[in-house]
Amino acid sequence: MNVIKTVDLRKLYATEEVETTALDSIQIEIKKGEFVAIMGPSGCGKSTLLNILGLLDNPDSGEYHFLEHEVAKFSERQRSSLRKGNIGFVFQSFNLIDELTVFENVELPLLYLKIPSDERKTRVEEVLTRMNIMHRRNHFPQQLSGGQQQRVAIARAIVAKPSVILADEPTGNLDSTNGEEVMRLLEELNNEGTTIVMVTHSPHDANYAHRIINLFDGKVVTENIREQFHV
């Protein structure tokens, strides 16, 4: 089953003087349980694609099927409700909310899913333990190292048990040891069945993926299948 399927996806950025094609006729299919890396030089459209795949933005034309829904023309409100619980985000800069503790940051997606307080507590603790960060539950993000912050961010991304995790340069701000740890966590999640789409510059990180999509000037130039993948 396809979790993600795009047909002729296009996205333009226009200023008063110039019009830039950020994405041009993108056709991709991502199956349930796949781990896909998107690679390419700066400005090739990786992040734009990830934003559209993550329902944070709409394409200008083309089709986008997410979990069997055609979402290309979805309104902000529709996208927001589909996003809830279905997609987890991991960002390069972690994007933890500074004013919330580790526990509260991870709890946030569950609040929007209106999960009762007792269950929230259990689930957050469960995922914090799994990310080996439980002892820091009452700390604020500034009090943590980069690796710890990214583990919290991953905890937050998976606490709602989403079908897809979108990761934008998840190791970009980390040293190699912490980076390695984050990649192993993502791999583990993938092994448990979570679909992962990751944008990365790092060939090393890309090696964790089953498939690598290379973008250049807004177009898919090559797709390398690293290993056979079965649903």
Next chain:
Amino acid sequence: MLHHQLTLAFRNFMKFKKIFAINLFGLAIGLTTVVLILLWVKDELSISRYHEKIDRIYAVMTNHDNSGGIVTIGITPGDMAEAMKAELSQVELSAGTSPFIEGVTFENKNVKMTGAGLFVDQSYFDIFSVDFVEGNPNQVMTGINSLAISETMATKLFGSPKEALGKSVKWQVFDFQNEVEVTGVFKDLGSMDVDKHDYFLSFSYFKQMLGDGVHWGNFNASTYVLLRPNTDIEDFNEQIEGFIKAKDEGSNVSAFVQAYGDTYLYGTYEDGKVVGGRISYAKLFSAIALFILIIACINFMNLTTARSMSRLKEIGVKKSMGASRGGLFTQFIVESMLLTFLALVMAVVATYILQPFFNQVTSKSLNLSFQPDLILALLAIGLVTGFFAGVYPAIYLSKFRPMEVMKSTIKGSFGELLARKGLVVFQFTISLLLIIGISVIGKQMSFIQNQNLGYDQSHLLQINASGVHPNQLDSFLAELKNSPGVEDASSLSHPLVGLRSSTIGLTWEGKNPDEQVKFENISVNMGLIETMGFELVSGRAFSPDFGEESSKIILNETAVRTIGFDEPVGKIVNLWGEDKEVIGVIRDFNFESLKENVKPAFLKYDKSFAEKIMVRIGTQNQKETIAGIEELFVRRTAQPMDYSFMDEDYQSLYASEQRVSKLAKYFGVMAIFLSCLGLFGLAAFTAEKRKKEIGVRKVMGASTFGILRLVSKDFVQLILVSIIIAVPLAWYFADNWLKTYAYQTSLSWWIFAGSGMVLIIISLITVGYQAFKAASANPVNSLKSE
């Protein structure tokens, strides 16, 4: 979710302490002003309105169509109440009363005191709610010798209200006196009444006192009616318009009723119609309160949206997790509500602390008591303010798209910039209006104080003569003049300040018989002109050297002009059927507020009406002089001396103007302070946002002064726009206000220029501090932080 929102709000407050403090204190100051003004306005609106049947109680007013225009007063003929009840089916009850009479002496054996109050009949208590603690409320005023007194008076005279009931008391005013029985003791009337009543005596007795004076051409009583439910007031007024004319052919007086509850707030009449009154102050201050609150809310809006950058990540993350716009909107509204209610609590505490001071300024006894209606009002104010302050930031912040905010590609839009600038211009326009308003009021007040009134007000003592028996007046005055420090002394019929007694009974040869001309009628004793320092333009003053003086009269300049005499001295006029010879003319003097032109007046010699004794004292040892006079007064009258200084009495004519001017000053300062507080925050934010630009410019060689100018320029432009908007508005309002005075100061250009300068200087100091901080920072730091 609410818990999450509150936690986040609290932590954000703590993180941005400076902005939080500016917002909190700004709103608290704004709300304090609102709560104080709310208390004041609530008090004003409830005065005279506590009576149970207030919806049906009406005061009968009369319009007197004189040559100088229509004068409206609440005085009627003495038989008005009785006749209205008998002839008009809509009148359920009616009550005639005397005017409010002060200085009545009451005596029980050796205990004496003076009091103020009314002569009424029993129906008065059936119309108005008076709370009796002793006596039968239904039979208090059934006899002509009945007396009802307040609890305070009963306690002073008899030790307790219970003791007072049934006892006899002697009272005296002018040369009237009587012995009466206490038939009731009522609870002291509180601050909800215009006049504080100490006693009620019998209206029937009052009519006896007036004797021949009770007829349809004479106006010496007040009339109140209780109308039947659902009476059409317009119809009723049409019906009673000619009521007096029907009784007294040729009368120029028409009648109408005004709701009794309105008489306090709507007491100004023009051309026989109600045109306003104190209500305008209630409206003015409500507007000021609203403006100050708006200024505080604008600070909140500007600072919250300006620092929205710091919230973008949070908004982005939440949206990516599926937070809806509505949910985020609610979150920001909750934050603003939380802040507003914190500010409200501070405001209530501040109001409580400021209460005594505010009461002193407003001459009221306001009390912040937590009755349900006040609590509801406070809650409503909190909700409206919280929502109003928060709605724009909430819409603004919740509309960001998650992708934009996470990539930090947000640029302030032109519209948003315009909105923020527009709000600042609005704040400063209001502040400037207040500064100019305060300056104009101040200039007019000082103009009034320095205006030559036609006599010397200083060191002039005015003593209530009620305790001095008419037979002993001359010997008392003689002894007074010999007291150390006393330069001169005399007596007169009524206080000079304010208009108290006028007559249309003065005629002269050649007067048009159809025209009614009103003259101010002052009865004086020998030496009054000298004591007061009135300037004689021609002729002479009253003097014992010329024998019998009661057939003589002295006119003021306006009276001479009104009559049209070329050579007034020696001419004959006729007063109430008696010929009087004009022996002198005095220069016009102002006996009313300078809102009014001087009216025609005459002085006649008649010492039997002596309400006030005027004493001119020396400039040295005034304390001892007054102590000496007091000792003499107490010895001669066996009662305490009630006195005041003439200049203070005169100033009291402007009490409400002075109060307004004082209050406006406080509120104006508050508005400016709040505006500057907002400007301060905004400047801090701008400097922060332009940190990198400033750094680059400095590296390129910009001077500190250059940077200072760069950062301040935008703000000064905004202030200039405010000045351009505010000046014509202020001129318009000030000009209209000054027109209410017959004697007015000029609207000088420097008031406007000066106020504008003050505003520019204050705001430059505010902005300058932030600009200087930014300009003098090491550029390396700002460039590194990128």
